[in-house]
Amino acid sequence: xxxxxxxxxxxxxxxxxxxxxxxxxxxxxxxxxxxxxxxxxxxxxxxxxxxxxxxxxxxxxxxxxxxxxxxxxxxxxxxxxxxxxxxxxxxxxxxxxxxxxxxxxxxxxxxxxxxxxxxxxxxxxxxxxxxxxxxxxxxxxxxxxxxxxxxxxxxxxxxxxxxxxxxxxxxxxxxxxxxxxxxxxxxxxxxxxxxxxxxxxxxxxxxxxxxxxxxxxxxxxxxxxxxxxxxxxxxxxxxxxxxxxx
Amino acid sequence: xxxxxxxxxxxxxxxxxxxxxxxxxxxxxxxxxxxxxxxxxxxxxxxxxxxxxxxxxxxxxxxxxxxxxxxxxxxxxxxxxxxxxxxxxxxxxxxxxxxxxxxxxxxxxxxxxxxxxxxxxxxxxxxxxxxxxxxxxxxxxxxxxxxxxxxxxxxxxxxxxxxxxx
Numbered sequence: 285x286x287x288x289x290x291x292x293x294x295x296x297x298x299x300x301x302x303x304x305x306x307x308x309x310x311x312x313x314x315x316x317x318x319x320x321x322x323x324x325x326x327x328x329x330x331x332x333x334x335x336x337x338x339x340x341x342x343x344x345x346x347x348x349x350x351x352x353x354x355x356x357x358x359x360x361x362x363x364x365x366x367x368x369x370x371x372x373x374x375x376x377x378x379x380x381x382x383x384x385x386x387x388x389x390x391x392x393x394x395x396x397x398x399x400x401x402x403x404x405x406x407x408x409x410x411x412x413x414x415x416x417x418x419x420x421x422x423x424x425x426x427x428x429x430x431x432x433x434x435x436x437x438x439x440x441x442x443x444x445x446x447x448x449x450x451x452x453x454x455x456x457x458x459x460x461x462x463x464x465x466x467x468x469x470x471x472x473x474x475x476x477x478x479x480x481x482x483x484x485x486x487x488x489x490x491x492x493x494x495x496x497x498x499x500x501x502x503x504x505x506x507x508x509x510x511x512x513x514x515x516x517x518x519x520x521x522x523x524x525x526x527x528x529x530x
Numbered sequence: 531x532x533x534x535x536x537x538x539x540x541x542x543x544x545x546x547x548x549x550x551x552x553x554x555x556x557x558x559x560x561x562x563x564x565x566x567x568x569x570x571x572x573x574x575x576x577x578x579x580x581x582x583x584x585x586x587x588x589x590x591x592x593x594x595x596x597x598x599x600x601x602x603x604x605x606x607x608x609x610x611x612x613x614x615x616x617x618x619x620x621x622x623x624x625x626x627x628x629x630x631x632x633x634x635x636x637x638x639x640x641x642x643x644x645x646x647x648x649x650x651x652x653x654x655x656x657x658x659x660x661x662x663x664x665x666x667x668x669x670x671x672x673x674x675x676x677x678x679x680x681x682x683x684x685x686x687x688x689x690x691x692x693x694x695x696x
Contacts, residue, residue, distance in 0.1 A: 293675070293679035293683075294679070297659075324690075328682050329654040331689070332685070333654065335631075335632055335635035336549055338632060339558050344545070345565050345566055347566050
């Protein structure tokens with residue numbers, strides 16, 4: 285058998301028969317240059333692997349992960365704290381989305397499509413008491429999915445949620461903030477209504493990313509922090525040791 | 531397989547799939563885009579019955595790479611730098627050396643033809659057997675062996691050439 289690069293390469297991969305492998309071992313024992321060549325080929329593998337390992341040691345692509353999350357518990361938006369929450373924002377508006385944004389948090393703002401008071405009461409109840417990641421049915425065919433909780437620069441608690449109306453076939457993503465004891469609508473985007481859970485989660489969730497980016501003062505609350513706030517009726521001081529990332 | 535099962539299995543193979551994409555693309559952002567496209571396609575197309583999911587996923591990934599990414603990619607010039615992620619080194623000189631090493635491998639891989647690069651990605655990085663690779667790519671095992679050997683030889687040549695000059 286001729287001992288060439290091909291044979292040495294197959295030897296490296298343990299793809300030779302026992303006999304052939306034995307022949308290679310014998311040959312290498314006798315011939316330094318073959319041994320050196322084998323080492324060199326092994327080294328190239330090693331360098332490529334190290335390179336891939338290095339590049340792989342970065343957060344997994346979250347959009348791909350979002351496509352695969354079927355579990356309601358993972359319907360929160362996974363924001364990578366290692367990258368920081370600012371700057372992860374990409375313009376990701378669904379074609380049908382339009383953002384209606386509250387301008388000014390003070391008095392006298394005009395809001396075009398404010399939820400009627402009974403709907404708002406129902407929404408507020410969920411935001412006040414329920415964890416992110418589970419959808420809740422609130423009156424006739426409407427499902428509310430709280431997605432994440434964060435504090436804004438005024439120290440107020442805010443939550444993003446999706447609201448899907450199965451009767452009307454409409455859907456929206458919105459943010460409300462807790463002022464005093466009241467939840468108030470701050471931003472909303474209409475998004476494409478879809479039956480498909482995965483695509484709704486993956487693309488619609490990000491319609492308000494640019495708004496989040498401006499509002500957030502720190503990374504969103506973890507599930508545990510959120511539970512603590514829910515239990516305490518939002519009375520705990522926002523935890524300043526949460527990673528504040530720039 | 532139900533949609534939920536498929537997603538769970540895809541979730542499990544996401545790390546090796548991503549490594550494969552990185553091996554092919556040479557940058558994390560390109561690789562992540564490739565992973566995204568691959569997952570989308572895997573979710574929407576039916577998988578053949580007689581094939582393992584990971585083999586199918588690699589096949590789909592590689593096909594997308596060849597169609598979409600390689601066609602767009604401009605031949606890397608000597609000055610192009612690989613996207614550097616955070617390294618463990620605190621020392622600046624170490625960091626620079628490390629960056630140069632990564633860059634070198636990136637250049638070395640970039641000069642391989644597609645079919646050889648795929649071989650390196652599947653065997654040297656992923657550790658698949660020749661038979662598995664033959665199944666994924668639809669080529670004889672003899673072809674796997676010869677292409678892989680050429681790929682390694684070409685890489686070795688590149689590294690040798692670089693070290694002689696520096």
